[in-house]
Amino acid sequence: MTKKMLAFMLFIAMSTLAISPTLVSAEMNSTETSNNSGSPREIDLVNITRWGGPEGTYPTSFNETRRPIAPFNVRKVYPDNKMSLPLYDEGKMRVYVLVDGAIYDGIKDCLQRYVDDIRVGGFSGMIFVGTWGTPEEVREFLQKGYSIDDLMGVLLIGDIPAAWYETSADNRYDDEEFPMDLFYMDLNGVWLDSDGDGMYDHHTGDVAPEIWVGRLDATTLSGDKITLYRNYFDKNHRYRTQELSLQKRALVYVDDPWYEWAETWNSDVGLLYDNTSLVKEKPATTATDYEDRLTDNYEWISVFAHSWPGGHHFEDDDWNPFNDYVFSSEIKKIDPHAFFYNLFACSACRYIERNYIGGWYIFVDTYGLAAVGSTKTGSMLKFEYFYNPLAQGENIGEAFEEWFTIEGVTSEHWHYGMVLLGDPTLTISPIEMDTTPPVVTITSPKNGSVVDTEYVMMKGFATDDVGIVRVCSKHESQSSVIGFCGPDFNATSNVSISWAVELEEGVNTMTWTAYDEANNSGNASVTVIYEKSESTPTVSIATDKKEYRSGDVMNVTSRLENPTETTQQVIFALDLIFTDTGYRREIMWKEITLTEGYATAFSKSLHIGYLAPMEFNASWHVALLDKTTLRILSEDTASWKYVPSKRVYDKTMPTEAEIVREITKEIERVKLPS
Numbered sequence: 078m079t080k081k082m083l084a085f086m087l088f089i090a091m092s093t094l095a096i097s098p099t100l101v102s103a104e105m106n107s108t109e110t111s112n113n114s115g116s117p118r119e120i121d122l123v124n125i126t127r128w129g130g131p132e133g134t135y136p137t138s139f140n141e142t143r144r145p146i147a148p149f150n151v152r153k154v155y156p157d158n159k160m161s162l163p164l165y166d167e168g169k170m171r172v173y174v175l176v177d178g179a180i181y182d183g184i185k186d187c188l189q190r191y192v193d194d195i196r197v198g199g200f201s202g203m204i205f206v207g208t209w210g211t212p213e214e215v216r217e218f219l220q221k222g223y224s225i226d227d228l229m230g231v232l233l234i235g236d237i238p239a240a241w242y243e244t245s246a247d248n249r250y251d252d253e254e255f256p257m258d259l260f261y262m263d264l265n266g267v268w269l270d271s272d273g274d275g276m277y278d279h280h281t282g283d284v285a286p287e288i289w290v291g292r293l294d295a296t297t298l299s300g301d302k303i304t305l306y307r308n309y310f311d312k313n314h315r316y317r318t319q320e321l322s323l324q325k326r327a328l329v330y331v332d333d334p335w336y337e338w339a340e341t342w343n344s345d346v347g348l349l350y351d352n353t354s355l356v357k358e359k360p361a362t363t364a365t366d367y368e369d370r371l372t373d374n375y376e377w378i379s380v381f382a383h384s385w386p387g388g389h390h391f392e393d394d395d396w397n398p399f400n401d402y403v404f405s406s407e408i409k410k411i412d413p414h415a416f417f418y419n420l421f422a423c424s425a426c427r428y429i430e431r432n433y434i435g436g437w438y439i440f441v442d443t444y445g446l447a448a449v450g451s452t453k454t455g456s457m458l459k460f461e462y463f464y465n466p467l468a469q470g471e472n473i474g475e476a477f478e479e480w481f482t483i484e485g486v487t488s489e490h491w492h493y494g495m496v497l498l499g500d501p502t503l504t505i506s507p508i509e510m511d512t513t514p515p516v517v518t519i520t521s522p523k524n525g526s527v528v529d530t531e532y533v534m535m536k537g538f539a540t541d542d543v544g545i546v547r548v549c550s551k552h553e554s555q556s557s558v559i560g561f562c563g564p565d566f567n568a569t570s571n572v573s574i575s576w577a578v579e580l581e582e583g584v585n586t587m588t589w590t591a592y593d594e595a596n597n598s599g600n601a602s603v604t605v606i607y608e609k610s611e612s613t614p615t616v617s618i619a620t621d622k623k624e625y626r627s628g629d630v631m632n633v634t635s636r637l638e639n640p641t642e643t644t645q646q647v648i649f650a651l652d653l654i655f656t657d658t659g660y661r662r663e664i665m666w667k668e669i670t671l672t673e674g675y676a677t678a679f680s681k682s683l684h685i686g687y688l689a690p691m692e693f694n695a696s697w698h699v700a701l702l703d704k705t706t707l708r709i710l711s712e713d714t715a716s717w718k719y720v721p722s723k724r725v726y727d728k729t730m731p732t733e734a735e736i737v738r739e740i741t742k743e744i745e746r747v748k749l750p751s
Contacts, residue, residue, distance in 0.1 A: 544568025
């Protein structure tokens, strides 16, 4: 070997070390070096990710992001203040959806559908909208939710403020400052800003997270933001309903600095997917090759590459720098065919940067839904703590929280920038959505019936394969439309329904609509024509005089008539009313049949004994009621007064109930038509 060749090789080696000093393992401080057995941990041996952007790029600093803070002003929009939590949501895991007020009106229908969708997965969603003030105010809001609502997790949508953290340089790591969401996940730990510069720098106490957090933020992406959010929720819904799917396989793409770890990390992904494609050979892992594979229909992609918010930097030997980079704008254009991403890629999920690549992975047109990655150097390690829960059917948020509890909190330098982009409630195998609507059946009245009564009793039932939670009614007539929904109830597969409807003359259309837990709806309608009858059954009552003394006989006469041309089923009701006190007592309630043209008077002679030592006023009230609807068809009263033969002031006045018992003995002997 010539001296010239040797010098050239030495120059290449030294240059490589100068560009990537972290390729050589370094000792770490005692909090991040070893496990309980004293053996090296993965974190001690793996080359840390570094900023991989082209010359002249750098991370946006905390001070560059400072801006006027809108006051904390938040309102709950679902359920709104007039609505308690739906009964069918009781017992489900509570999820908060925090929405930037600037975008809410443009996506509120998507959010309502989203809340309906996650209910199938066992979650009860509550939507809050407004301006969110400071990170500390947001965290306090979540702390209250955790205490009051037993909060499980949160989805942040739009420009929700982020807390910042700073780490100090040591023999392996540089100074860094970065936004983080662990601040919202750990609700009972102690966060300190020891130098008062607005960034936290110490995290103590119980540092493990209590809830999971996902962030869906298109604020810094180019294009119409409302369109991006709406398209995301459309993809989300189509994935849940299995209208959108990809092959159950994963791509594991490991660039040169982590070649020796490729097989291990591929095995970790293999906990979740039986079919994985590992690309690790140093000549093969290039920007062009990676881009070519992005449309090969992988459900999951794990990429390991030095990166920056604007893209990935792959190391190759062709000395052509244009083949080294995958830019975020290319991700937007390529529209990768994948739902989920694990980005072992420095700062790829730094959501405060313009057109950050992690954002474009999930906001592309067709597929992207969720990505985990970092807002700084570092990334996820000990992947088994993430993939195992996913393989057991847990959602991404739960798996991310479990990983953070076991591994994430062990290293500020490696892991404190880790965030989850997208919907945390998603599972890798979507929970089967209920798309079958309830079936509503109306048993009476018959469709097209012609009736001559003002009221009709609708009867029927609704069935569903999963469970009905709400039934709504609507009555349409020539002059009005009246609708209402009954209260929500626990899901049940069969519901009996009845409704007394007051008809208007002419055509009346009544509709029942039943809803299940997935918000599927089914309905049935019936049309009834009301032709008003000129006459109805009547009743009257009279006494032979207006005043009675002890020892008198009261002659009471009641007349029943049915002038209609049909037999009528009615209820005869007789009450005694003490008009001085308003006390009313039912004397008789009896179903009777009045045949066509029926007309009969009933008389009864009542012996008025010594009822009370003082006089009182009373009246008989009689009524005929429709047997089905209990609507009063006819009523009448007969007033009278009781005067004792001799007032006795030293005797106790009997109660109205005691007086009624004396009179009732005589009335019960009256024979009415059966």
